[in-house]
Amino acid sequence: PPPHSRSDWIGPPDRRSNLRPVVFHVPPDESRRERRLRELRQETQAWNQRFWAQQNAAFEQEKEEFIYSRLKAKGLKMKDETGQKKTLNAEEMADFYKDFLSKNFGKHMNYNRDWYKRNFTITFLMGQVALERALRWLRWKKKNIGN
Numbered sequence: 001p002p003p004h005s006r007s008d009w010i011g012p013p014d015r016r017s018n019l020r021p022v023v024f025h026v027p028p029d030e031s032r033r034e035r036r037l038r039e040l041r042q043e044t045q046a047w048n049q050r051f052w053a054q055q056n057a058a059f060e061q062e063k064e065e066f067i068y069s070r071l072k073a074k075g076l077k078m079k080d081e082t083g084q085k086k087t088l089n090a091e092e093m094a095d096f097y098k099d100f101l102s103k104n105f106g107k108h109m110n111y112n113r114d115w116y117k118r119n120f121t122i123t124f125l126m127g128q129v130a131l132e133r134a135l136r137w138l139r140w141k142k143k144n145i146g147n
Contacts, residue, residue: 001025017052021045033132037125044118051111059100066096 001009001023009023022045024038068078070088080086101108 014049014053016056017049018056019045019049019052021049031129031132033125034129037122037129040118040122040125044122047118048115055104055107058104062100063096066099 006025006027008025011021011023013020022041024042026038027034030038067086067088070092071078071086076086078086
């Protein structure tokens, strides 16, 4: 973002995680609490990006292996006569999706638990920052009205 920007910038979806990265604005007069909030948001974003990049890579690899094994069991190759990749029907793929979700249930439960903890902490800090900014504004207004 340009140096004069006063807001966060959101980028295009990451090709591995499918999440949109955020470049966080750093105000010149950032307080300790605001910095703590921004750093927690940045760290949470990086954690989230890592999790979904790894999860999506595992999903794609296991999906390809599943398709290959099913096609091989039918005596078919991965590509048809025109060079196009063959696919399985929705019912066959449903077996893969169900198995993948079941196999990764614990990982997703841990992710969700950690996600909610992080978001609760971020939300709590956002409330503190909002209160801090309101008090700062009230002090500024009182000072300027008194003069």
